[in-house]
Amino acid sequence: MTEGGKITVSCVLNGAKTDLCGEAAQPASEALRREGLFGVRETCSLGVCGTCTVLLDGEPVSACILPFYALEGSEVRTVEGLESGGRLSALQQQFIESQAFQCSFCTPGFLLSAAALLDSTEGALTDEQVEEGLQGHLCRCGCYETVKEAVRAVAARRHGQDAGRGAR
Amino acid sequence: MSQPLVFFPTTVAEAVEVLDRYGGEAKVVAGGTAVSLMLQHRLIQPAALVSLQRVDGLREVGRTEEGTAVRLGALVTHAEAARHPFLRSAAPLVADAFAVVGNPQVRAAATVGGVLTEADYASDPPAALRAIDAVVIAQGPAGARIIPVYDLLLGFYETALADNEIVSSVVVPLLPEGAGSAYLKYSSRSSEDRPCVGVAAVVRQAPDGSCAEVRVVLGAIAAVPVRVPELEAAAVGRPLDPAGLxxxxxxxxxxxxxxxxxxxxxxxxxxxxxxxAVTAARHRCTGGPQPPPAG
Structure with missing residues (x-):
């Protein structure tokens, strides 16, 4: 139970053990933004648009309709946690190369669901697989085609590497 | 706005005790997708929230002891239900329905118990669960009772649960031998929207190809899922006619x-x-009549 509606939860946030303090009725998106993680963007507040997506134990969830205290004991990743040592991930780099965004407001969400999709699959991906994995994201600039291209390019590259390893 | 107190019981009995103490002023939180939305939009202002996230034993999926049904723990997520191999083979229409709710982010959080107790008229799983005659196990201070989904859903956001009762699991009977089933969702606005119309269908054919059984349940067109027993009875013994239905x-x-x-x-x-939906269910019938020989 909690005092006066204030709750402290412990989670692993972008690889670092973190204690977050928040109010009971607050969604996870607000608590994460208060930590300076502005890649968590709240737009529809209905769990529809996908801009507030975070990875909770590796699975994409909408932080705007996730109770703040549901983060307790879990591993949370935001777009800020995709790069390592100041280097963008291969997926992020490919988004730039494929010009998979225009205004970029929706990009963090797309990146996280795409990262989860790549983590949960092997080899090359079809358009349909990417569309299914990214179904919960809206892009009002209409960059869907280049997003798909970027994700498929990363998947194809790892597929090539796997095939190369297999041949040796 | 005063903030609700949050409780994290570790057993169902503890959760029931808190609910009982708050007498209707507390809300149960499972995946949190529905409650968070209602809180954010100030549609509810509970004095307390009872999170089930630390309660053990509510996340299992498995065959019941008698082997005649699948038991889904109340905290099983839509995504887990949709991809569970046993549920997919034992009751395909139920897996179908969980697979088309919202978007992947919602399905990763929203739960089997939550969608039933929220009792939103425009949800996919209730129609499928009603068509297969699923029941829920509700736990209260006096112990457990079984409530058919039909009796659970009373109206818009209204269920037969008492203020101090919690749904601990949903029990889904196996489809009858040879039966086929499907749940189809029609969305009129966008893919992640709630249904405009949802149709759950179960079909069983007699050896002569006539209809031995048909069940149709319509979701999102009324306060609760709609079933019309007279039409189901009238279809039996005649050639299955999807367009006529x-x-x-x-x-x-x-x-x-x-x-x-x-x-x-x-x-x-x-x-x-x-x-x-009837056509899709018929396609999934197994061991049914063979097509008549050519010529």
Missing amino acids: GDAYAEAVDPLEDVRGSAWYRREMVRVWVAR
């Missing part, structure tokens, strides 16, 4: 209207989607 249901129902479609439009969509 579509027409019959379109005439029989009295659809509501909302942002997803007018009453007239919903009636026409019932016509189309009943026929499609």
Whole structure:
């Protein structure tokens, strides 16, 4: 139970053990933004648009309709946690190369669901697989085609590497 | 706005005790997708929230002891239900329905118990669970009781649960031998929207190819899922006629209207989607009649 509606939860946030303090009725998106993680963007507040997506134990969830205290004991990743040592991930780099965004407001969400999709699959991906994995994201600039291209390019590259390893 | 107190019971009994103490002023939180939304939009202002996230034993999926049903723990997520191999083979229409709710982010959080107790009229799983005669196990201070989904859903956001009762699991009977089933969702606005019309169908054919059993349940067209026993009875013993059933249901129902479609439009969509769901269910019948020999 909690005092006066204030709750402290412990989670692993972008690889670092973190204690977050928040109010009971607050969604996870607000608590994460208060930590300076502005890649968590709240737009529809209905769990529809996908801009507030975070990875909770590796699975994409909408932080705007996730109770703040549901983060307790879990591993949370935001777009800020995709790069390592100041280097963008291969997926992020490919988004730039494929010009998979225009205004970029929706990009963090797309990146996280795409990262989860790549983590949960092997080899090359079809358009349909990417569309299914990214179904919960809206892009009002209409960059869907280049997003798909970027994700498929990363998947194809790892597929090539796997095939190369297999041949040796 | 005063913030609700949050409780994290570790057993169902503890959770029930808190609910009992707050007498209707507390809300149960499972995946949190529905409650968070209602809190954010100030539709509810509970004094307490009872999170089930630390309660053990509510996340299992498995065959019941008698082997005649699948038991889904109340905290099983939509995504887990949709991809569970046993549920997919034992009750395909139920897996179908969980697979088309919202978007992947919602399905990763929203739970089997939550969607039933939220009792939103425009949800996919209730129609499928009603068609297969699923029941929920509700736990209260006096112990457990079994409530058929039909009796659980009373109206818009209204269930037969007492203020101090919690759904601990949902029990889904296996489909009858040889039966086929399907759940089809029609969305009138966008792919992640709630349904304009949802149709759950179960079909069983007799050896002579006639209809041995048909069940049709319509979701999102009324406060609770709609089933028309007279039409089901009338179809038995005759050749299965998906288009005829579509027409019959379109005439029989009295659809509501909302942002997803007018009453007239919903009636026409019932016509189309009943026929499609019955056809899809028939395609999945196993061990049914063979097609007549050619010539």
